[in-house]
Amino acid sequence: MTQFYSEHSKVWLSVDCIIFGFDDGKLKILIGKRQMDPGRGEWSLYGGFVSSDESVDEAASRTLYELTGLRNLYMRQVGAFGKVDRDPGERVVSIAYYALINVNDYEDNLLKEHGLQWVNIEEIPQLYSDHNEMVKKARKMMQQKLAHEPVGFRLLPALFTLTQLQRLYEAVNGAELDKRNFRKRIKEMDYIEKTELIDKTSSKRGAYLYRFNKRAYNEDPNFKI
Amino acid sequence: MTQFYSEHSKVWLSVDCIIFGFDDGKLKILIGKRQMDPGRGEWSLYGGFVSSDESVDEAASRTLYELTGLRNLYMRQVGAFGKVDRDPGERVVSIAYYALINVNDYEDNLLKEHGLQWVNIEEIPQLYSDHNEMVKKARKMMQQKLAHEPVGFRLLPALFTLTQLQRLYEAVNGAELDKRNFRKRIKEMDYIEKTELIDKTSSKRGAYLYRFNKRAYNEDPNFKI
DNA sequence: TCAAAAGTGTTAGATTTACACCCATGA
DNA sequence: TCATGGGTGTAAATCTAACACTTTTGA
Numbered sequence: 001m002t003q004f005y006s007e008h009s010k011v012w013l014s015v016d017c018i019i020f021g022f023d024d025g026k027l028k029i030l031i032g033k034r035q036m037d038p039g040r041g042e043w044s045l046y047g048g049f050v051s052s053d054e055s056v057d058e059a060a061s062r063t064l065y066e067l068t069g070l071r072n073l074y075m076r077q078v079g080a081f082g083k084v085d086r087d088p089g090e091r092v093v094s095i096a097y098y099a100l101i102n103v104n105d106y107e108d109n110l111l112k113e114h115g116l117q118w119v120n121i122e123e124i125p126q127l128y129s130d131h132n133e134m135v136k137k138a139r140k141m142m143q144q145k146l147a148h149e150p151v152g153f154r155l156l157p158a159l160f161t162l163t164q165l166q167r168l169y170e171a172v173n174g175a176e177l178d179k180r181n182f183r184k185r186i187k188e189m190d191y192i193e194k195t196e197l198i199d200k201t202s203s204k205r206g207a208y209l210y211r212f213n214k215r216a217y218n219e220d221p222n223f224k225i
Numbered sequence: 226m227t228q229f230y231s232e233h234s235k236v237w238l239s240v241d242c243i244i245f246g247f248d249d250g251k252l253k254i255l256i257g258k259r260q261m262d263p264g265r266g267e268w269s270l271y272g273g274f275v276s277s278d279e280s281v282d283e284a285a286s287r288t289l290y291e292l293t294g295l296r297n298l299y300m301r302q303v304g305a306f307g308k309v310d311r312d313p314g315e316r317v318v319s320i321a322y323y324a325l326i327n328v329n330d331y332e333d334n335l336l337k338e339h340g341l342q343w344v345n346i347e348e349i350p351q352l353y354s355d356h357n358e359m360v361k362k363a364r365k366m367m368q369q370k371l372a373h374e375p376v377g378f379r380l381l382p383a384l385f386t387l388t389q390l391q392r393l394y395e396a397v398n399g400a401e402l403d404k405r406n407f408r409k410r411i412k413e414m415d416y417i418e419k420t421e422l423i424d425k426t427s428s429k430r431g432a433y434l435y436r437f438n439k440r441a442y443n444e445d446p447n448f449k450i
Numbered sequence: 451t452c453a454a455a456a457g458t459g460t461t462a463g464a465t466t467t468a469c470a471c472c473c474a475t476g477a
Numbered sequence: 478t479c480a481t482g483g484g485t486g487t488a489a490a491t492c493t494a495a496c497a498c499t500t501t502t503g504a
Binding site: 004005008009010011012013036037038049050051052053054055056057059077079080081082083084089090091092093095 | 229230235261262275278279284309315
Binding site: 403405429 | 496504
């Protein structure tokens with residue numbers, strides 16, 4: 001096992017997940033009270049260790065699955081966090097990932113089971129270790145991503161109104177958008193399809209429901225890179 | 226030592242460096258033939274192991290210093306590469322970093338000492354393990370960075386001509402730029418200062434030399450983020 | 451005197467922003 | 478009938494892209 005690199009030291013590798021959700025017009029993440037030492041009781045991201053038979057990406061997927069029961073979530077690596085004493089107990093280097101989920105797909109009983117809750121991104125308390133840094137970087141990367149690729153629908157139900165979509169963009173960017181300009185821009189995106197369905201939950205008149213068309217997106221020449 | 230996480234397995238952590246330089250109008254990186262097993266003799270990035278008393282960032286700085294003799298290089302993390310079998314010998318997870326250096330600061334004897342050479346970014350051969358992936362991602366990130374922040378001067382001498390700067394942007398973007406539009410854009414950047422010095426090495430008439438003013442950059446309200 | 455690189459402005463087109471009113475409905 | 482959120486177009490301003498000639502000088 002140690003034939004090549006035995007003179008070097010090994011470290012524990014963990015993954016930590018910044019799980020973004022959108023609810024009540026606000027961008028939120030899932031955090032919980034840490035249930036293990038060191039740091040028991042502190043607010044923390046959900047994480048896990050990378051084991052020897054899985055890649056780091058797989059460890060992140062597995063951790064997300066344990067937490068949400070969902071597979072194939074949209075997930076991107078944020079980066080490695082490797083200060084010597086970032087973990088108060090041992091030398092642990094952590095790779096952070098962010099994921100986008102539709103909060104409706106997330107069952108409330110899982111929140112209790114894992115002792116987690118949704119917290120508004122603007123009101124994150126002090127977190128364990130360097131987790132606040134991770135959240136900050138994840139948020140910046142996610143903002144950047146949303147500005148260039150239509151990943152927003154992953155935070156919404158399969159069918160959504162344009163107002164919902166606009167509120168989502170506003171929450172992520174932290175700035176209000178002009179309704180007419182926003183709709184003009186969406187209309188140019190062939191991969192956001194209007195359906196004939198109408199949502200009446202948020203207005204008397206009702207609003208058309210839209211959906212994301214993945215095929216149209218992949219065929220859009222503007223996004224062939 | 227293992228009081229908290231002993232049920233989990235540890236891994237070796239390495240850093241790999243994508244060192245960008247600009248010479249002869251071309252964007253290049255430093256690669257060499259690997260001098261250790263496994264993979265001896267294959268083209269490879271320069272790397273090293275993270276030791277127990279240094280952060281991952283420090284390991285990258287140290288590795289860059291060993292290689293170049295330079296400290297405080299511009300350096301950014303590319304990300305963690307963690308496939309199970311990415312290293313043919315052992316489980317090694319690697320954190321890639323890119324760095325920008327002025328090739329004139331790099332002494333040629335170091336090239337020989339480390340068995341390295343500058344290779345045009347468009348002509349990178351097949352590299353050891355997943356190093357080609359690292360280069361690809363590093364290049365994309367560097368492009369992105371250069372498009373939004375004036376980091377280009379780190380690839381140039383302290384004094385440079387506008388033509389040099391333009392060639393640099395062209396090499397990084399892989400596309401030609403219009404000379405007049407480019408110069409107009411540069412003129413608006415107060416942190417790129419014209420000097421009274423003239424460079425005559427590349428033309429009979431001579432071209433004004435410019436320099437980057439860090440203070441002006443930090444005070445530029447457009448870049449307060 | 452001429453080859454080679456440096457330097458310089460203007461205009462058309464495209465994109466972005468600002469802005470206000472009518473519609474449909476359930477309470 | 479009215480309060481609420483849904484839906485729609487135009488014009489000004491800004492930004493981007495295209496484009497060609499003069500200058501300087503060493504060989």
